[in-house]
Amino acid sequence: MGDQISPQPPANRTHFHIAIICALPREADAVTLLFDHFWDDERDLYGRADGDMNTYITGRIGDHNVVLAILPSMGTNDAAAATASLRSSYNNLKLAVLVGICGGLPRIANLDAFLGDVVVSKAIIQYDYGRQYPGHFAVRNRVEDSLGRASKDIRSLLAVFQTEVMRTRLRRDASKHLKHLQEKAKIERRRADYRYPGTAQDTLYPPAYAHKHRTSCDWCTASDFCDLASKMSCADVGCGLADRLIREHSVEEANFSPEIFIGRVGSGNTIIKSGQDRDRIANAHNIIAFETEGAGAWDEVPCIVVKGICDYADNHKNEVWEDFAAATAAAVMKAILGRYIVHDRDSGFSQN
Structure with missing residues (x-):
């Protein structure tokens, strides 16, 4: 059996169709463990457009050339500015995936959600954008005020992911990628601890x-x-x-596979740290999780938010889950990209 031929780096930035966006270095650290190849090991091959202040990591995940951008800080404004710059340099993007950690609802679609599970957005609600009336804040979520629907390509992808057969496949693939990430982190002696913290650390x-x-x-x-x-x-x-609150965990701690929830994700500059406000806002807008970048990126590139639940959006501090939740989000991201179909014209394939 001959040696496997290494893939060749793309000729220029127009050959990158997938972007990954992380708000925190710890989120990007988890993502880079799942790169199959890096194109910038020796030097940056692709540069950036005039006026673009972002710094990128380029490589390959599965069949896709990907560009990874790390935001200068959290929040919708920084996300919007950085994503606009990303689009100016990489102007042929078909999909951006915001990968990282979030605060999640403890119960989603009549199922218990646990720390380490992953949420995927099918819509974004900017829950802190609206009008403040005496004793009442009105979120602007009418059609003309909204962030818009996802592209048809993304809506079709998410519709398939909501089927039971594909959800099972995604969980299986994500579990495999998570194990690979954990093993690679040990080999590379990463400082982050990507081990499953255990059900005893999951308190609600x-x-x-x-x-x-x-x-x-x-x-x-x-x-x-x-x-x-x-x-x-x-x-x-x-x-x-x-x-x-006592809840039954049906997880094998030695073989953790994150549950994947698809729904409306709340995005804003306000970090929710109150169980009562969490439930009030979530019930009003049918939100399953809260994060701080999606609303800024949504209008700039076709995007999906993929984030691991590291806390329950309440005021009970728990940093133990942050690295693990970043890892489960990265694993689900790679599972999604493994099912994302590249068009013939983008892959270079043509029929005679």
């Missing part, structure tokens, strides 16, 4: 249960918010184990 409290000091604290006595407590873990402030 009632929406009204405040994360505050349970011992003497003037701020916590006067209100349900304390800046010092907000930076501490539940164990440190004394959130009671007996107060947790």
Whole structure:
């Protein structure tokens, strides 16, 4: 059997049809573990358009040449500016995937959602864009105010992913990619810990249960918010184990496969850290998760948000899941790209 021929780098930027966008370096670190080849190991081959301030990582994932952009900071404004620059340099993009971590609803479509599961957007709602009336905030979500529908190509892709047979295939593929990511991280001695943290670390409290000091604290006595407590873990402030909501995990910890939920994702510059506000906004707009970049990127490129649930969008601090949730999102992203069909004209294939 002969040596496998390595793929050749594309001739120029017009041959890149897939972009991956991450808001945080830790999110990009997980994604790069699933690159099959890098085109910029030695140097940047492709440059950028005049006025583009982004720095890119280029390579190949499966059958696709991809360009990875890391945002300068979180938020819809930075996402919009960076994505517009991305589009100016890579003007033949067919799909952008926003990959990273998010706050998720603990129950989605009558199913329990757990930390490490992944949400995929079929629409974006900018939940903090609207009008503030006395005692009432009205989100502007009429047709003429909305961020628009996804492209037909993306809507068709997501419709297929919502079938049971394809959902099973995506979960199977994502599980395989997650294991590969974890093994490669060990080989490369990455500092992030991509191991499954365990069900004991997946704690959920009632929406009204405040994360505050349970011992003497003037701020916590006067209100349900304390800046010092907000930076501490539940164990440190004394959130009671007996107060947790008990849910049955049907996961094999040694063989974790993320559940994949497809629905409307809330996007805005306001990070939701309140269980009560989470439920109020989600119920009003049928939202399954909250993140901070999708609304900025949505109008610039045809995009899908793929994010791992690292917390329940409440005020109970838990950083243990961030690296693992970034890894599960990256794994689902690669599974999606594995099912994304390139058009003949884009792949270079032609029929006689």
